[in-house]
Amino acid sequence: MEINYDDLTEDFLEREYFVLDLLPEQVPAGSRGQYFKIEEYWRLSGEKEKLLERFFRILLKLNCYYDFDVLWLDRPVHNPNPSELLRYLMNLLAPRQEPLRIFLDDDSAMLHLIADDLYLTVYGPDERLQGILTELARSEGLFFWQPPQ
Numbered sequence: 012m013e014i015n016y017d018d019l020t021e022d023f024l025e026r027e028y029f030v031l032d033l034l035p036e037q038v039p040a041g042s043r044g045q046y047f048k049i050e051e052y053w054r055l056s057g058e059k060e061k062l063l064e065r066f067f068r069i070l071l072k073l074n075c076y077y078d079f080d081v082l083w084l085d086r087p088v089h090n091p092n093p094s095e096l097l098r099y100l101m102n103l104l105a106p107r108q109e110p111l112r113i114f115l116d117d118d119s120a121m122l123h124l125i126a127d128d129l130y131l132t133v134y135g136p137d138e139r140l141q142g143i144l145t146e147l148a149r150s151e152g153l154f155f156w157q158p159p160q
Contacts, residue, residue: 023134
């Protein structure tokens with residue numbers, strides 16, 4: 012049976028989600044800091060590429076524990092080799108790219124990365140996946156946390 016990835020994505024978008032992020036929690040509205048200036052700097056200075064490399068290393072490690080079906084331009088690739096996965100991620104540096112979606116182990120969770128975002132969203136992670144991602148995020152100097160739903 013062929014998987015309808017659009018329907019599957021819609022299903023995951025309704026589930027509990029977490030983020031892999033540069034910051035340990037959501038910046039409050041009206042914060043006195045310079046969040047928007049810093050966000051723009053990260054996007055335009057080459058730091059975005061470094062962030063994608065961190066995500067890449069996390070995904071490589073995660074792929075040691077879970078099978079991946081990576082949906083890139085509406086074409087699923089099962090457990091892409093590392094150079095392919097890196098290419099998919101680096102394509103997100105181009106403006107207006109389609110999101111990168113990764114479905115884990117028979118669709119137990121979905122990782123979703125949008126070109127303009129500085130975080131990776133994880134939909135429907137069970138406790139085991141949450142624990143692994145917490146440690147993998149820490150190993151790359153990132154944070155794994157749950158925003159308000």
